[in-house]
Amino acid sequence: MVKRDPMATGKGQERLEADAIVIGGGVVGCAIASALASDRSLLLLETEKRLGEGITSRNSGVIHSGLYYAKGSLKALTCVEGNRLLYPWAAARGVGHARIGKLVVARDAEDLAALEALERNARECGAPGIELVTRDFVRAKEPTLEAAAALWCPESGIVDAVELARSFAADATAKGAALVTSARVLAIERAAAGWLLQTERGEIACAQLVNAAGLHADEVAALAGVSKYRIRPCRGDYFRLATKVRYRHLVYPVRRPGSLGLGIHLTLDLSGGARLGPDSEFVESKSDFSSREGKLPAFLEAGRRLLGDIGPGQLSYDSCGIRPKLEGQSDFVVSRDLPGLVNLVGIESPGLTASLALARRVRDLLD
Numbered sequence: 001m002v003k004r005d006p007m008a009t010g011k012g013q014e015r016l017e018a019d020a021i022v023i024g025g026g027v028v029g030c031a032i033a034s035a036l037a038s039d040r041s042l043l044l045l046e047t048e049k050r051l052g053e054g055i056t057s058r059n060s061g062v063i064h065s066g067l068y069y070a071k072g073s074l075k076a077l078t079c080v081e082g083n084r085l086l087y088p089w090a091a092a093r094g095v096g097h098a099r100i101g102k103l104v105v106a107r108d109a110e111d112l113a114a115l116e117a118l119e120r121n122a123r124e125c126g127a128p129g130i131e132l133v134t135r136d137f138v139r140a141k142e143p144t145l146e147a148a149a150a151l152w153c154p155e156s157g158i159v160d161a162v163e164l165a166r167s168f169a170a171d172a173t174a175k176g177a178a179l180v181t182s183a184r185v186l187a188i189e190r191a192a193a194g195w196l197l198q199t200e201r202g203e204i205a206c207a208q209l210v211n212a213a214g215l216h217a218d219e220v221a222a223l224a225g226v227s228k229y230r231i232r233p234c235r236g237d238y239f240r241l242a243t244k245v246r247y248r249h250l251v252y253p254v255r256r257p258g259s260l261g262l263g264i265h266l267t268l269d270l271s272g273g274a275r276l277g278p279d280s281e282f283v284e285s286k287s288d289f290s291s292r293e294g295k296l297p298a299f300l301e302a303g304r305r306l307l308g309d310i311g312p313g314q315l316s317y318d319s320c321g322i323r324p325k326l327e328g329q330s331d332f333v334v335s336r337d338l339p340g341l342v343n344l345v346g347i348e349s350p351g352l353t354a355s356l357a358l359a360r361r362v363r364d365l366l367d
């Protein structure tokens with residue numbers, strides 16, 4: 001139960017107190033709130049008016065299998081574990097999702113070598129159910145696709161990310177947590193028994209503090225006295241694809257060594273819509289979501305390489321998301337940097353897939 005102390009600030013304002021505070025109401029913060037709320041009083045603080053409006057509402061919504069990450073990395077471990085945990089959670093809570101499977105398609109000999117390397121890495125990381133498959137297998141799944149071979153990932157799927165975040169939040173409130181929106185955290189100081197936060201909704205004290213502030217996690221860590229993180233925003237744009245072909249699976253190119261993202265791919269949404277994206281572009285701003293229609297030629301070329309003939313009239317600008325890339329580090333950081341403070345920084349893809357597993361890591365670090 002969160003406590004109210006009306007005299008504590010000495011300014012006539014009431015001060016809230018909780019055992020733990022989670023900063024950030026995205027899919028990761030909400031999963032953490034759900035994991036921690038069983039055995040402590042908890043407040044989740046979110047800048048925006050609604051939960052899930054940050055990176056959580058601007059991504060591909062793919063439940064990844066864990067193909068791409070270095071063996072033993074936090075990304076690899078939490079992606080595979082998160083994939084296993086996410087399907088039963090979504091099914092039990094009525095969160096929109098579909099286990100549609102994904103094809104990583106090799107077009108030529110150079111792609112084939114990279115595909116085999118990807119398969120080896122995926123097996124070492126424990127990616128579930130993956131299989132190298134022939135052109136005929138690909139044709140049976142997606143009759144219009146040209147491929148020399150592919151990696152079939154039957155446990156990849158799609159999920160409504162915002163609904164997922166809200167299902168975690170609903171679980172946390174059912175366990176007694178309080179979710180406070182329009183409550184940006186402005187300052188953080190060390191207090192005798194933990195932490196004292198100044199927020200847009202007043203002062204709040206807690207013993208344990210979790211920073212799950214997405215793109216702003218470096219700034220929030222710095223407020224608490226940890227200045228070693230720097231997030232570089234990396235934008236990814238999407239174009240909507242209008243097509244008569246009814247794709248039923250996610251279709252990815254083989255990732256070229258050294259590329260920033262996974263390569264422009266075909267993602268599907270739960271209503272059957274298709275998009276191409278995201279590309280990768282480092283940008284200055286964490287909040288500039290303006291349209292980039294000028295990228296049409298590049299998307300057309302990438303789309304044709306992946307799917308065959310596409311006309312310019314079939315692609316229209318859709319939206320973008322911004323990845324919180326952590327400078328000098330390619331893995332997720334989940335770190336107990338000070339007593340009672342856990343920072344989650346650089347939670348880019350596969351953070352949505354990994355959310356339940358990341359929440360378990362945080363609980364282990366705090367208990």
Ligand SMILES: Cc1cc2nc3c(=O)[nH]c(=O)nc-3n(C[C@H](O)[C@H](O)[C@H](O)COP(=O)(O)OP(=O)(O)OC[C@H]3O[C@@H](n4cnc5c(N)ncnc54)[C@H](O)[C@@H]3O)c2cc1C
Nearest residue numbers: 024026027028047054055056059060062185214321351353
């Ligand atoms: C283009 C793109 C595609 C992606 N595709 C996939 C995918 O297909 N599959 C996958 O698994 N992952 C994907 N990801 C990654 C995934 O979307 C993220 O890892 C995940 O959404 C991160 O969630 P979060 O809760 O950490 O961040 P957010 O959703 O951004 O939540 C952080 C919250 O903190 C709040 N906040 C910030 N500062 C403060 C403050 N001072 N006080 C209070 N609140 C604050 C923000 O308002 C925000 O709501 C993709 C990401 C991008 C950008």
